[in-house]
Amino acid sequence: MSGATRQPGIRAAGAVLWRRSESGSIEIALVHRPRYDDWSLPKGKLDPGETSPVAAVRELVEETGYAAVLGRFLKRVEYDVSGPRGRVLKAVDYFSAEAGEGRFEPNEEVGELRWLSPSAAEPLLTYPADAGVLREFCSLPTDLTTLLLVRHAKAGKREEWTGDDDLRPLSDAGLRQAEALRVLMRAFRPDRVLSAPRLRCVQTVQGVAEDAGGGVVHEELLSEEGYWADPVLGIARLLAIVADGGRPLVCSQGGVIPDVVTTLAERDGVELTAIKNGTVASKKGSLWLLSFTPARHGEGPKLVAASYFPSPLPAPAPATP
Secondary structure, rough: OOOOOOOEEEEEEEEEEEEOOOOOEEEEEEEEOOOEEOOOOOEEEEOOOOHHHHHHHHHHHHOOOOOEEEEEEEEEEEEEEOOOOEEEOOOOEEEEEEHHHHHHHOOOOOEEEEEEHHHHHHOOOOOOOHHHHHHHHHOOOOEEEEEEEEEOOOEEHHHHHOOHOOOOOEHHHHHHHHHHHHHHHOOOOOOEEEEEEOOOHHHHHHHHHHOOOEEEEOOOHOOOOHHEEEHHHHHHHHHEEEEOOOOOEEEEEEOOHHHHHHHHHHHHHOOOOEEEEEEEOOOOEEEEEEEOOEEOOOOOOOEEEEEEEOOOOOOOEEEEE
């Protein structure tokens, strides 16, 4: 990321909104803003307390009229803009977003929307930074499976809990984290929810499961005890979940997630930057967004992208490869 030593004064989020045409080819949505007389990718500023994924989906609806489901994180673009007290750094987080139901209507910000092939869209874009985001989108196929790997939210202190540790519940702060995660996950719309069978893990994603219209499936191999009894089997189980396709969410523990992410990244050659003191980040209530190519021709899924989001309390910025 550029400007790593400066904190953004303005946060925004956007997306490469895509769909398949009747012929099966990929089309990209570009928007024209009369105020600036430019062609750009849809984007907008975060509301107070809002996360970048939630803002991206909201802005897509407001600017294009289309609901969307986010996929992988693409990149962050940073640049200086004029503010009341001089120049400030603006940071825009971009995602891949598959278009759902909707219809464009001209609005206060956008006067026209065009669906174009990526090759036709790039030369129309006004800003080189947008072209860079589009090229990042085109660097990987769209038929990826994105797995949402969540660490459980904050629980009561282990030393203050006298019962079975498997039944140690979320603290008040953890319950707030879980609710914030529930809001965040709506941007990715997981279609099934799995969890290590610990109460604190299940509680963290119970609301997400309700939104998905199902329950929480227990996965003992992805608990600390189950995983470390046979890490190879644990990794295989996670990849089997990915191979089933869709948009799975898995909630696990701090003793599992760093090893899973590191093992897969090293195996498949994905660079990770969310590392501190040699350990992959995995704070309570955080999320790893892991994208995989589908299983094909006897080969299992392959990790191709990984981005880390801290707990959405407060609103996070992703660390990207």
